[in-house]
Amino acid sequence: MSDRIKLTEEYILRELPVIETFKKCTKQMCDYRIEHTFRVAKIGRAIAEAEGLDVERTVIGCLLHDIGYTVRYKDMSDYRNHGRNGARIARGFLKDLGFSDYETDEICYGIAVHVDNVSDFEFTHTPLSRTIGDSDQIDRFDAYRLYEGLHTVDYMNLPLEKKRECCEANLKKLRRYIKLEFGTETATRMWREKIAYQIGFYERLLNQVMNSR
Numbered sequence: 001m002s003d004r005i006k007l008t009e010e011y012i013l014r015e016l017p018v019i020e021t022f023k024k025c026t027k028q029m030c031d032y033r034i035e036h037t038f039r040v041a042k043i044g045r046a047i048a049e050a051e052g053l054d055v056e057r058t059v060i061g062c063l064l065h066d067i068g069y070t071v072r073y074k075d076m077s078d079y080r081n082h083g084r085n086g087a088r089i090a091r092g093f094l095k096d097l098g099f100s101d102y103e104t105d106e107i108c109y110g111i112a113v114h115v116d117n118v119s120d121f122e123f124t125h126t127p128l129s130r131t132i133g134d135s136d137q138i139d140r141f142d143a144y145r146l147y148e149g150l151h152t153v154d155y156m157n158l159p160l161e162k163k164r165e166c167c168e169a170n171l172k173k174l175r176r177y178i179k180l181e182f183g184t185e186t187a188t189r190m191w192r193e194k195i196a197y198q199i200g201f202y203e204r205l206l207n208q209v210m211n212s213r
Contacts, residue, residue, distance in 0.1 A: 002056050004097045008063045011093060012037055020072035036139060037066055043135040043190070050186040053128045057099070061107040061132040064090040065114055084120050087112035107132070130183025138187065141177070141194045146201060160212060167206035174199045 016034050019025040044062035048055045068086025073079040087108040094104045109123040110132030123129070139145075150156075153166060178195040182188040 005056060005059050005063070007097065008060045008093075009038075012063050012067070015067065015070055019069045033066060033069055037063060039139045039142075040065060040135045043138050044131055047131050047135060047184060047186045047190070048128070051127060051131075051184045053131060053184075057103060057107055058128055058131055060094070060097075061110050061128070062135050064093070064107070065111050065132050065136055067111075080115055083115035084112045084118070087119070087121075125183070127183050131187060134182045134184070134187040134191070137182075138190050138194055141191070141198060143197070146198055160209060164206065164209050167202050167209060171199060171202045171206065174202065 013034065016037065017030050019030050019033060041059050041062040044058045045055055047053070048058035064086065066082070066086065067089050068082030068084070070089070071082065071085045073081070090111055091104060091108050094107055099107070105121070105123050106126055106129050109119055109121070109125070110129035112119040112121070113125075113129075114133035114136050117133075149170070150166075155163065155166060158166065174195050178192055178199065180188075180191065182191050
């Protein structure tokens with residue numbers, strides 16, 4: 001591990017436990033954000049190594065992608081600015097690590113656009129900047145989020161018809177998502193593997209629901 005990655009990990013572990021957002025955050029929510037951050041960094045490393053990208057900068061960008069969570073937001077609409085706020089927070093830290101203006105802009109652009117693909121400064125997407133957002137999305141559609149989604153809607157306590165509607169709605173969404181193209185071939189392959197897993201799960205779950213009538 002490079003010294004700059006180690007310093008970034010220490011920075012994240014120091015700063016992210018103080019999540020503000022727009023509501024009271026529990027320790028569980030803070031813990032999840034840190035766990036998610038480290039998973040995203042590992043996904044980013046795998047993509048960078050497979051695609052010949054700069055591993056150090058990719059990993060650091062992934063570690064910093066949610067640093068904007070340390071800002072307090074007024075509401076959900078304002079919360080969508082956490083990518084752009086995160087880029088502003090990360091910029092000074094990256095300069096202190098010794099990255100050039102271009103390298104800093106590339107990382108910050110990936111952070112800025114990872115929520116809604118909108119930045120407040122000019123830059124052109126690169127495979128590295130896109131890998132930051134791609135890695136975030138890949139983790140968001142892995143096994144834990146599948147469980148979390150069902151828990152959020154209290155699936156176990158839904159009536160049978162609502163369970164059917166839940167499965168069908170998720171399948172419709174996932175079949176659309178699996179067609180998405182990411183910034184690299186590796187990221188696209190990883191994404192489609194995650195989505196195919198979820199499609200298979202919901203197809204089986206829906207089949208059980210339909211056989212329960």
